[in-house]
Amino acid sequence: MSSAKLTVDHLTAFYGGKPAISEVSVEFPERAVTAIIGPSGCGKSTFIRCLNRLHETVPHTKVEGHVFLDGEDIYELDPVRVRRRIGMVFQKPNPFITMSIYGNVSAPLRLNGRHNREVTDAAVVKSLQQAALWDEVKDRIEAPATSLSGGQQQRLCIARALAANPEVLLMDEPCSALDPIATAKIEDLVKRLKEQYTVVIVTHNMQQAARVADFTAFLYLGKLVEFGPTEDIFEKPTQSLTEAYITGRFG
Amino acid sequence: MIFDRDSRRKAFSHAITVLGGLSVLVVLIPLASVLYTAAVRGGAVLLNPAFYTAGNPLPCSSISCQTVGIGPDIEGTAILLGLSGAISTAVGVSAAIFASEYRTYGLGRAISFTADVLTGVPSIIMGVFIYSFFVLYDPTLAFSATTGTLALSILMIPIVVRTTEEALHTVPNSLREAALALGMPKWRTTVRVVLATAFPGILTGILLAMMRAAGEAAPLLLTGFGSRLFFQGMNVPIAALPLLIYNYAESGSPNFLKVAWGATLLLMILVLTANVLSRLSIQRMVRRMGGR
Amino acid sequence: MVPPTPSSRSPLPGGSAKRPRGSRQTWPDRLFLGLVGTAGVSVLFLALALVGVLYDAATPSVRAFGPNFLVGYTWNPAAGVYGDLPFVAGTLLTGAIAVLIAVPLALGASIFLTTQAPFWMRRPVGTAIELLAAVPSVIYGFWGIFVLVPLMRYTVEPVLRIYLGWTGLFGGTPIGTDVLTASVILAVMIVPTITAVSRDTLSAVPAAQKEAALSLGATDWEATRYAMIPYARAGIVGAIILGLGRAIGETMAVTMTIGNIDKVPVSLFSQGQTIASLIANELLNETGPLQYAAILEAGLVLLAISLVVNVAARLLVWKVLRVSGGIIE
Numbered sequence: 001m002s003s004a005k006l007t008v009d010h011l012t013a014f015y016g017g018k019p020a021i022s023e024v025s026v027e028f029p030e031r032a033v034t035a036i037i038g039p040s041g042c043g044k045s046t047f048i049r050c051l052n053r054l055h056e057t058v059p060h061t062k063v064e065g066h067v068f069l070d071g072e073d074i075y076e077l078d079p080v081r082v083r084r085r086i087g088m089v090f091q092k093p094n095p096f097i098t099m100s101i102y103g104n105v106s107a108p109l110r111l112n113g114r115h116n117r118e119v120t121d122a123a124v125v126k127s128l129q130q131a132a133l134w135d136e137v138k139d140r141i142e143a144p145a146t147s148l149s150g151g152q153q154q155r156l157c158i159a160r161a162l163a164a165n166p167e168v169l170l171m172d173e174p175c176s177a178l179d180p181i182a183t184a185k186i187e188d189l190v191k192r193l194k195e196q197y198t199v200v201i202v203t204h205n206m207q208q209a210a211r212v213a214d215f216t217a218f219l220y221l222g223k224l225v226e227f228g229p230t231e232d233i234f235e236k237p238t239q240s241l242t243e244a245y246i247t248g249r250f251g
Numbered sequence: 252m253i254f255d256r257d258s259r260r261k262a263f264s265h266a267i268t269v270l271g272g273l274s275v276l277v278v279l280i281p282l283a284s285v286l287y288t289a290a291v292r293g294g295a296v297l298l299n300p301a302f303y304t305a306g307n308p309l310p311c312s313s314i315s316c317q318t319v320g321i322g323p324d325i326e327g328t329a330i331l332l333g334l335s336g337a338i339s340t341a342v343g344v345s346a347a348i349f350a351s352e353y354r355t356y357g358l359g360r361a362i363s364f365t366a367d368v369l370t371g372v373p374s375i376i377m378g379v380f381i382y383s384f385f386v387l388y389d390p391t392l393a394f395s396a397t398t399g400t401l402a403l404s405i406l407m408i409p410i411v412v413r414t415t416e417e418a419l420h421t422v423p424n425s426l427r428e429a430a431l432a433l434g435m436p437k438w439r440t441t442v443r444v445v446l447a448t449a450f451p452g453i454l455t456g457i458l459l460a461m462m463r464a465a466g467e468a469a470p471l472l473l474t475g476f477g478s479r480l481f482f483q484g485m486n487v488p489i490a491a492l493p494l495l496i497y498n499y500a501e502s503g504s505p506n507f508l509k510v511a512w513g514a515t516l517l518l519m520i521l522v523l524t525a526n527v528l529s530r531l532s533i534q535r536m537v538r539r540m541g542g543r
Numbered sequence: 544m545v546p547p548t549p550s551s552r553s554p555l556p557g558g559s560a561k562r563p564r565g566s567r568q569t570w571p572d573r574l575f576l577g578l579v580g581t582a583g584v585s586v587l588f589l590a591l592a593l594v595g596v597l598y599d600a601a602t603p604s605v606r607a608f609g610p611n612f613l614v615g616y617t618w619n620p621a622a623g624v625y626g627d628l629p630f631v632a633g634t635l636l637t638g639a640i641a642v643l644i645a646v647p648l649a650l651g652a653s654i655f656l657t658t659q660a661p662f663w664m665r666r667p668v669g670t671a672i673e674l675l676a677a678v679p680s681v682i683y684g685f686w687g688i689f690v691l692v693p694l695m696r697y698t699v700e701p702v703l704r705i706y707l708g709w710t711g712l713f714g715g716t717p718i719g720t721d722v723l724t725a726s727v728i729l730a731v732m733i734v735p736t737i738t739a740v741s742r743d744t745l746s747a748v749p750a751a752q753k754e755a756a757l758s759l760g761a762t763d764w765e766a767t768r769y770a771m772i773p774y775a776r777a778g779i780v781g782a783i784i785l786g787l788g789r790a791i792g793e794t795m796a797v798t799m800t801i802g803n804i805d806k807v808p809v810s811l812f813s814q815g816q817t818i819a820s821l822i823a824n825e826l827l828n829e830t831g832p833l834q835y836a837a838i839l840e841a842g843l844v845l846l847a848i849s850l851v852v853n854v855a856a857r858l859l860v861w862k863v864l865r866v867s868g869g870i871i872e
Contacts, residue, residue, distance in 0.1 A: 466679025
């Protein structure tokens with residue numbers, strides 16, 4: 001039984017006065033992949049954006065409850081430091097458009113003041129290798145990030161997030177803008193990443209959850225309905241709502 | 252080590268915020284100062300109703316003179332704005348309609364670009380243009396309400412063209428197509444449907460152009476020229492508020508200066524109020540159309 | 544589905560909503576087209592006429608002085624010698640200094656309003672800044688004479704002289720009406736232009752870019768600096784050039800504060816003259832035909848400079864904003 005890296009305790013998040021998620025409590029085990037599934041509008045994105053305190057950067061929002069990273073409540077820490085320990089990959093790949101591939105991956109290092117070229121180079125190579133992108137770009141590392149395909153850009157964003165050396169990696173529907181081949185590559189990547197990182201992946205694709213995740217949480221209308229090992233959720237769900245969703249009766 | 256660097260980064264970020272806020276304050280100081288100065292030095296004069304209606308009594312020495320009124324200047328500005336407003340609306344809105352709705356004739360982008368560039372031409376050049384044209388063509392008209400009107404019109408036309416074009420662009424194509432599909436002829440579609448929908452935006456644009464022209468002295472220096480008399484006809488010089496301010500600003504007489512400050516305050520109130528109102532109405536319109 | 548047709552008109556071809564061509568147009572359509580088309584063409588004609596008339600009136604001077612006009616530094620009506628350099632120098636110098644003063648303030652304000660300011664404050668403050676642009680030039684000049692000039696003369700300029708006199712830029716006795724004061728007023732007038740366009744440009748940066756930076760653990764300023772500003776760079780440069788374009792063309796505020804001496808300024812405290820203020824001051828004096836032509840040639844130069852600057856700016860800004868969004872004044 002792996003220990004919980006990230007513990008969410010009665011988390012409620014508001015958008016302009018109305019709760020998008022309410023009283024969600026769940027534990028994310030360490031070095032495992034946990035998927036968050038649910039129909040559109042159930043609050044999955046809002047939820048995951050609360051885990052790295054990105055939700056509060058939008059106007060008219062409020063967050064109640066706690067999120068513990070290794071026992072510390074991230075809402076009492078400096079958000080900048082929290083985000084260095086909890087990284088994020090977004091739904092649409094968002095590399096820095098004015099920077100090269102190298103520039104993008106080295107950005108988190110440069111922010112932290114690492115200016116030693118050799119150290120940075122090594123870190124960039126390592127991150128690109130972890131993101132399974134190195135072989136494809138090693139000859140054009142100074143090319144603009146925009147010269148990559150969608151799938152490559154997303155892997156670039158993953159490399160960039162990994163270069164910050166986080167403990168947790170949040171992925172908000174990372175494959176929804178990608179074609180099946182690119183999706184497959186990223187799914188393989190995720191399965192390898194869990195050796196080193198705790199991964200939380202939001203997905204609207206149940207089969208994807210079944211493929212990559214060790215644990216799955218089912219969210220519906222802002223509330224956590226069920227959480228458990230992926231096979232349990234898909235083969236013997238305890239909630240009828242879960243079963244209805246799994247069997248495609250709605251969503 | 253990391254802690255130090257972090258708190259430095261945060262402190263720097265906060266410092267930038269403070270600097271930004273300070274910039275805003277510094278930038279707004281002149282506006283406040285101009286308003287304050289005009290209010291203090293010219294406010295009293297505005298409370299006298301005769302100020303707005305009286306003209307200049309007999310010429311008098313600069314020290315022992317009654318305060319003069321700015322009636323002629325208000326009238327002059329109103330006439331100039333009315334006429335040039337009408338001309339620039341007619342020409343500007345039409346040109347914008349042509350550029351926006353009749354694009355197949357190929358000139359649309361040229362007109363749009365030209366108008367955009369013309370809005371950046373110094374206003375004194377407009378005055379020079381009209382002046383030199385009339386010096387060649389009909390020197391007797393050189394300083395007259397006619398040339399003043401023309402100068403202000405060509406100043407306003409490019410602005411009206413651009414703002415009208417913007418407003419026309421916000422009208423969704425589906426409206427045009429629906430009207431045409433119902434058999435409405437193109438000209439009627441444009442007038443009854445497109446213009447009507449874009450009307451608030453167009454009106455706001457015209458208002459903004461007129462407020463710009465209301466404050467312009469440079470083009471009038473060489474055309475309308477200024478006068479101390481009420482309107483005497485289109486062929487002779489005409490008074491205008493900005494010209495009054497310019498002419499009296501450098502006079503030594505405290506009375507004349509008071510008049511100039513009063514005129515300044517009046518002009519500022521007019522122009523700023525119109526600006527604020529039109530911006531509010533633009534915002535309301537944008538929100539109604541679904542925002543940008 | 545055939546759309547319903549009015550009784551007297553034939554149905555539109557193919558059910559498409561394209562406008563009828565050629566013979567299908569009725570006379571009201573043709574009349575309307577004629578009217579708006581004339582108006583449209585007249586705008587083009589206006590631009591051509593502007594250049595044409597000015598050039599025509601400037602011809603005697605062009606022929607008399609040739610290209611030396613642009614670099615001649617003597618403007619002496621008595622001797623019949625005219626050179627444009629004092630005014631080109633005055634125009635460009637005041638413009639450049641105005642930009643130097645305005646840009647840090649305008650960028651600071653626009654970044655603040657786009658990223659840091661509390662949301663309730665953004666629109667009112669933005670409007671207030673834009674009101675700066677609505678104040679007529681002659682009023683700024685008037686205020687300049689009575690508020691800014693004394694301030695410069697008795698407070699600011701002596702201090703500048705003491706601390707920065709070594710740079711050689713602040714020679715001569717400060718009397719307040721000089722190139723520096725005129726530049727300060729121009730700066731006040733162009734700040735709203737630069738601020739407004741920069742704000743538009745910064746707002747057009749996709750939120751995802753900034754979020755990407757934040758998610759890596761950047762502070763708010765770092766996210767703005769590394770993700771937003773590079774993205775908006777072309778538009779910001781365009782905004783600055785637009786501001787410069789506006790400064791170059793200003794007449795009244797400048798002519799009331801610059802001192803009106805037809806010589807190339809040698810220090811920031813020199814009295815000077817821009818092309819615009821030259822025209823305002825001297826065109827209507829009793830001048831001979833050559834002086835008239837020379838002043839008009841100067842005006843032509845001003846028109847050329849302002850066209851180049853404005854076109855460059857608009858190309859940059861149009862490229863970034865992609866639609867010609869909003870009036871850039």
